[in-house]
Amino acid sequence: MSQAATYRADNRMDTPPVSVILLANPHAPRRGRRGARGARGGEAVEGLRRQRYSLGGIQVLTPLPSESLPVSTTGELLVFLDGDLDPMPTFVAAHVGAHSPGAGQVVIGYSVPRRPGPTDFVSLERRAWWEDHFYAMRQRGHRFAYDDLAGSNFSVPTVLFRRLGGFDPTLADPLAQVLDFGVRALAAGVPFVHAARAAAYRRAAWQLPDVLAQDRRRGRVDVVLAQRHGALRGRPLIAGASGCGGESTISTEWPLATDTLALGLRPLLACLERLRLRGAWQRLYAALRCHAYWRGWRSGGDPPGIAHRQVPALSGTTGGAFAPRTIEISLHHGLAAAERRLDEERPAGVRLRLGQQLIGEIPARPGAEPLRGVHLRSALATELAGPLAQALQRHSLDGPAGQLQLHSPLLSLLQDLAP
Amino acid sequence: MATAVLDLDVRHLPAGLHGLQGRDRALALLRLGGVPAGEVYLPVVDGTIDGAQLRAAVASVMAAAGSEPWLAGYLASDAARHTGASLPSATVAVCTRDRPEYLQRCLQALMRLEDDGQEILIVDNCPSSDATRQLALAAAEQRSVRYLREDRPGLNAARNRALQEARTEVVAFSDDDAVPDPGWLRALLRNFDHPLVLAVTGLTMPLELETEAQEWFERVSRFGRGFSRIVFDSATHNPAHAGLIGTGANMAFRRSALDFIGPFDDALDSGTPTRAGGDYEMFSRVLASGYRAVYDPAALSWHCHRRTWDELRQAMYGYGVGIFAAWTRSLLDGELSVLRAACGWMWYRQFPALPLALLGHSGITPRDLLLAELRGCMAGPWAYFASRRQRRLTRACRL
Numbered sequence: 001m002s003q004a005a006t007y008r009a010d011n012r013m014d015t016p017p018v019s020v021i022l023l024a025n026p027h028a029p030r031r032g033r034r035g036a037r038g039a040r041g042g043e044a045v046e047g048l049r050r051q052r053y054s055l056g057g058i059q060v061l062t063p064l065p066s067e068s069l070p071v072s073t074t075g076e077l078l079v080f081l082d083g084d085l086d087p088m089p090t091f092v093a094a095h096v097g098a099h100s101p102g103a104g105q106v107v108i109g110y111s112v113p114r115r116p117g118p119t120d121f122v123s124l125e126r127r128a129w130w131e132d133h134f135y136a137m138r139q140r141g142h143r144f145a146y147d148d149l150a151g152s153n154f155s156v157p158t159v160l161f162r163r164l165g166g167f168d169p170t171l172a173d174p175l176a177q178v179l180d181f182g183v184r185a186l187a188a189g190v191p192f193v194h195a196a197r198a199a200a201y202r203r204a205a206w207q208l209p210d211v212l213a214q215d216r217r218r219g220r221v222d223v224v225l226a227q228r229h230g231a232l233r234g235r236p237l238i239a240g241a242s243g244c245g246g247e248s249t250i251s252t253e254w255p256l257a258t259d260t261l262a263l264g265l266r267p268l269l270a271c272l273e274r275l276r277l278r279g280a281w282q283r284l285y286a287a288l289r290c291h292a293y294w295r296g297w298r299s300g301g302d303p304p305g306i307a308h309r310q311v312p313a314l315s316g317t318t319g320g321a322f323a324p325r326t327i328e329i330s331l332h333h334g335l336a337a338a339e340r341r342l343d344e345e346r347p348a349g350v351r352l353r354l355g356q357q358l359i360g361e362i363p364a365r366p367g368a369e370p371l372r373g374v375h376l377r378s379a380l381a382t383e384l385a386g387p388l389a390q391a392l393q394r395h396s397l398d399g400p401a402g403q404l405q406l407h408s409p410l411l412s413l414l415q416d417l418a419p
Numbered sequence: 420m421a422t423a424v425l426d427l428d429v430r431h432l433p434a435g436l437h438g439l440q441g442r443d444r445a446l447a448l449l450r451l452g453g454v455p456a457g458e459v460y461l462p463v464v465d466g467t468i469d470g471a472q473l474r475a476a477v478a479s480v481m482a483a484a485g486s487e488p489w490l491a492g493y494l495a496s497d498a499a500r501h502t503g504a505s506l507p508s509a510t511v512a513v514c515t516r517d518r519p520e521y522l523q524r525c526l527q528a529l530m531r532l533e534d535d536g537q538e539i540l541i542v543d544n545c546p547s548s549d550a551t552r553q554l555a556l557a558a559a560e561q562r563s564v565r566y567l568r569e570d571r572p573g574l575n576a577a578r579n580r581a582l583q584e585a586r587t588e589v590v591a592f593s594d595d596d597a598v599p600d601p602g603w604l605r606a607l608l609r610n611f612d613h614p615l616v617l618a619v620t621g622l623t624m625p626l627e628l629e630t631e632a633q634e635w636f637e638r639v640s641r642f643g644r645g646f647s648r649i650v651f652d653s654a655t656h657n658p659a660h661a662g663l664i665g666t667g668a669n670m671a672f673r674r675s676a677l678d679f680i681g682p683f684d685d686a687l688d689s690g691t692p693t694r695a696g697g698d699y700e701m702f703s704r705v706l707a708s709g710y711r712a713v714y715d716p717a718a719l720s721w722h723c724h725r726r727t728w729d730e731l732r733q734a735m736y737g738y739g740v741g742i743f744a745a746w747t748r749s750l751l752d753g754e755l756s757v758l759r760a761a762c763g764w765m766w767y768r769q770f771p772a773l774p775l776a777l778l779g780h781s782g783i784t785p786r787d788l789l790l791a792e793l794r795g796c797m798a799g800p801w802a803y804f805a806s807r808r809q810r811r812l813t814r815a816c817r818l
Contacts, residue, residue, distance in 0.1 A: 097667050115614070116679040118706070124709030128652065138612075276756040278653055 018092055019059040019075030020048060022083040023152045023174055043203060047087035068166035069158075078161055080178070082152035085111055085200035095155040097361040098195035104160045105191045106182075108144075109153035109198030110134050118205040121273045121281055126206040137194040141378025144192035146182030150175070153200050156185075164188060176221045183229050186369050195410065212292040219296020231324075231366035234255040255295060262291050324348035324364030330355065335380075339373030352384065354391040360384045422446050422628035423463065429456070429477050433471050438475065440466035446637075448624055448719075453602060455622055455716045457481060472621060485649045506608040507588040509671070512540040512581035514574055515595035516690065519550040521723065526558045528598040535606055539564045540584060542577040544690060571813070573690035574667070575683035575697040582677055591671035598626055598721040599669070606718035607671040615652075617710040618702060620665025621718025622646070628724075632731040636724040639784045640738060642666045649714045651706060658706035659749065659760035662742070665712075667698030669720040676701075680708045684748055686806040688741065693802045694795075695741025700748050707754055735788045739795020744803035769793055 022044055048060055061070045062083075069078070079095050081087065091109070096105040112134070113127040133151070136142050164184055167177040186192070226232045265284060272281040326349035329338045342350065349364035352372055362371060362379045380388050420443035425436070428450050439445060442463045449457040450623055457480045461468050472601075511529055515522045524540070529539055539562060541555040546568065568607035569580045582590055591607050593599050603621065610619040625776035628634050651664050667688075681704070688697025706710050725731045742764070744770070746757040776786040 112614075115675075119708055124653070127709060128615060131613070135613050140474070274755075276754055278657065278756070282654060 016076040016096065017059065017074055018079055018096060019061055019073045019158070020044075020076045020079045020081055020092070021070070022060065022062045022072075023080050023178070041170055043086040044083045045079050047085070047089075047091065047200065051087070051089060051092045062165075068169050069161065073158065076158055077155055079155040080152065080160050081200060082107075084202065084204065085153060087200040091198055091200055094195050094198035098193060098198065099157065101153070103191070104157060105193055106149070106160075106185055107155045107198065108137065108148055108151065108192060108194045109152040109155070109200060110194070110196045111153045111202060112199050113202050120205075121269075121278070121285070122208050122211060123206050125282075125285070126211065130202075134194070134196070138196055140377060141375050142194070143365065143368050143371070143375050145365065146179055146186055147367065148192060148194075149178050149182040152178065153198065155198070160190065164190070168221075171224065173217065173221055173224070174216065176224050179221065179225055180228060183367055185227065185230070186367070187229075192369065208269065208288075212288060215289050215292035216296035216299075219293040219298075220300035221296075221302030223297055229367070246307065255298060257290055259295065262288055270390070324366075326351060326361075326364055327354060331359070335376065339376050341373075342371050342376060343373040346372065352380075354388075357391045359391045360387045421630070422460075422634060424448075424628055424746040425626055426450070427477075428453075431475060432474055433470065436468040436544060438466060439463045439468065442466070445485060446625070446628060447477075449480060451481070452453050454678060455624075455646060455719050456641075458624075465796050473569035481708075482578055505604060506535065507611050507673075508537075509535070509589040509591055509608055510538045510540055510581070510585035510587045511586070511591050511593060511604060512542060512543045512578070513593050513595055514544060514577035514581065515551055516544040516577075517547050517551070518552055518595050522551060522554055522595040524598060524723075525595050526554060526564075526754075528600075529593070530558065530561055532599065532602045532603065534562070535605070536689075537604060538565070538585070538587070540567060540581050540590075541565070542567045542568050542569050542581050544574070544577040545572045571685065573685050573697075574688040576685040576690070578667075578697070579682040579685060582672070582674055582682065585674055587674065589610035589671050589673055592667060592669075593720060594668035594722065596723045597623070597668045600719040600721070603718050606715055609717075610648075610713040610715050611671075611673060613711065615709070615711045616650075616713055617673050617679065617705045618712040619671045619718065620644075620666070620671045620712065620714050621720060622716035623666055623669045623720050623722045626723045630726050632726060632728045633724040635685060635785065635788065636731055636734070639788065640735065642668060642722055643794060644714050644716075646716045648716065651702075651712045651714070653706045653709065657756055657760060658703045658754060659746065659757040661699050661702035661706060661712075663714075664702045665698075668722050669718065670698060672701075676705070676710075679710065680704045686803060687744055687748065689737070691806045691810065693741055693744035693799070693806050696738075696743075696745035696799075697741070699742060700745035703745065703749055703754070704752075707749070707752075732787055732791045736791040736795040739792040739797075740799045740802050741795075743796045743799020744806070745799075746802040747800040765796070769796070 043061060053132060059073070061073060063070050076094060077099065079092060095107055095109060096181055099105065111130065113130055115127075117123055117127060131152070133148075137144070137148060164181065167181055169177075170179045171180060222232070265288065269284055269288070272284065325347050327341075327345055327347040328351045329341055330353040332337055332353075332355060338352075347364075348370055349362055351361045352359040360383070362375065362384075421441060423439045423442040423445040425445050425447040427433075427447050430451070436445070444463055445461045447459050447461055448455055449459060459476045459480045461473060461476055494733065511532070513522065513525055513529070526539075526541075537557070541551065541558075541564065543555075543566065544549045546552070552566050552568075554607065555564055555788045558564040559566075565584075567580060567584055569577045578592060581592070585607065589608060589611055589629055591604055593603075607619045610616055622644065625637050625641075628637060642665075644663065649663075651661075680701075683701050684690075685699050687700055688695055690706060701710055725734050746761055749757045769792070772784055772789055773793070775783045776789045779786070
């Protein structure tokens, strides 16, 4: 284990000592010739020197791959930070402040891409993806999942980290360690919260080879996770990979041919970008990423099983940790009552009805937290808005409208206008 | 005959509408809980709209299209209210040039905005009299109003001045011939919660449809973009089609846009040879730079369209010049997709309509308007180069 630095400012006894553990970032962009990817921590260490946190001490550590947690860790709170991120001056204080006393939670910070940054299509796409990722977390109705930790900016009380077994050093890949920890934390009922003020900036640009390498790596990691955690089996986890059509089969059945083809198609992306043919660029980019992901998936596990996108479980793994429990709720008694019931029961999924009419379902999501009441309105406002509007109309025309207590002017309107 | 413009809350529909003599129909904006949810054209007979007919028309509009986007917005904003997220600070800028009678009406509307401490900037572009300044001084007695004189001619030069002078995170722009709704500013600001959103536009409805020119403007070049909130980014929308985003009469920008994508191009828009296109080009640059623009119909403003046919023809010519001038600028920036957009504009919009207009078909854009726009399209690129040359000369003279 190497200890990068220890900073002590004026001690204030009411602030806990904090250990910042620098991680090898799973999503690090290319860093040019310096090649400083990983836990060298140049920018992170620089940023940590500027912290405004008045401390019991900030201890900065870099773990070895074989360690669950460096033995010299002294902090009461562990902040995990990608070594390539440049934390804002209030970063540590924001992480500390977001932990409610005794709550035992995981706080996820905001790893924000620099603006303005490079304007090539890959950088723009990656920046938008990360911004959307964190924007979703800021929404009140966000349903946290284990891969929300992939930004490599989160904090956990040391006691909780040890109780959950920490990172698993038998996993070779740091990304797999982080995500595996996330799965176990959620399975143990640990709440995740997001602290937007715990921000750290990414300085470097993304380049296509890095993105594809990360996708390939993510494919391998997903196989490992699926082998360990039964609920994640048979499901591509990377964003967009589930939308891959023939690419997945072709990539896994004829890897050499598709590797060659993918390599040959890469220069075409640059041509499409120069011509600003965005639609064609996006389709090709998505296909290359799908290919990279599925090649990673194939190289990560048992080929016959992989070909059918099914990963066999390892013995003694958490096959039943996410056995989904779906309940049914009618919105008859109003949104508040439905929200209360979700808070009480915490199901994995819910089917929503209005009287006898089915509105739709918030499905069980492997690797995500169980549903809370707060998830209901955001789901109704987005993917279920159409079915809800239709159900409200039908119900107001056919059903026992007097029993509805949804505080909705629309409902009143529909009732008013009913013949 | 003229068209009456009505603003109705669908939960409190009147038994009937009277006193609409001189109008043969009415355009009604339908609000639900204060939020625009749809619109409907209603026949006026002897100055009256029948109550039953009104309710039936409203019910069909709301059932068909109004409920889902409204419901989504209602639940989403309901959820947002629970987060307690605060709105960004804002300045309202009105860029004007020698139109005190319009500006007065606009200022009266701005005085009715919910007071969140916003400052109102009046940017007086190359004024020929003191009238605008006097109006601003009078308004400053009621609210925080600041008068700025900008002597570089051009709407975009005035907009840039407003962005430079504002001290807030967001600057909302209203034209002097627009009348913003009391909830306009807050509705715009709510959309800046995503860090990639640099621009927000709102629904612009006609303030009046009293003349044939105003009716035709609303038919062929309406400012409204519907009743659903739309998020634009370059992944889903070609930046060359930025006109779908909205109009400069009702828009807001993050002030950091100046740093991220640069200022408005002062060679574009009114007061320059290009006559229009300044807002269009800026929206296009927002998308091309990987940022987003949002159209939110909850941000409502009313616009007084050109009253005379000659003004309308000039406006159509100006829009033609402006859009092709804006595309020329984008092309110079390397945005090759404008070539496809320009060809598409001609092929799908102008060429099919032209023979019908020449034959005098009813229901088609009148021939003189179409030809004016077409002439503008041809003149656009040259107007842009002329405008740039003019700017360079002006700067050189100043130095």
